[in-house]
Amino acid sequence: MYVLFNPSVVLAETVESDEVMDIFIGTLEVDDKKVILNRCDGGSNIYILKDAEWSDEKAVFNFLSKEKDMKKPIYAEVVGAYRGDGNKNILLVDSISDVTERKSCHLSDLL
Secondary structure (H helix, E strand, C coil), rough: CCCCCHHHHHHHCCCCCCCCCEEEEEEEECCCCCEEECCCCCCCCCCEEEEECCCCCCCCHHHHHHHHCCCCEEEEEEEEEEEEEEEEEEEEEEEEEEEECCCCCCCHHHC
């Protein structure tokens, strides 16, 4: 189940670690069994999503179990902590909310 939260409440109530959390908005896709967020920020920032150890929600795992039946593109808001791993951008995910099928926030999809 995905629930829409007020972002300030999410950050205040779910952080159980020393991680710095942020909200990342974009579209989700699966590539080689990895959930990828293509961020809606005007650039081409792409993040590999991984469930955060401190989160009981296991949002990435839950999304993977439902994704194949969803209509693309899939818009979502991800709350997580950024990790750089060499040339890869990784988000340790606390939650995924406002998951919406057939919605994109990318200008290229509107043209």
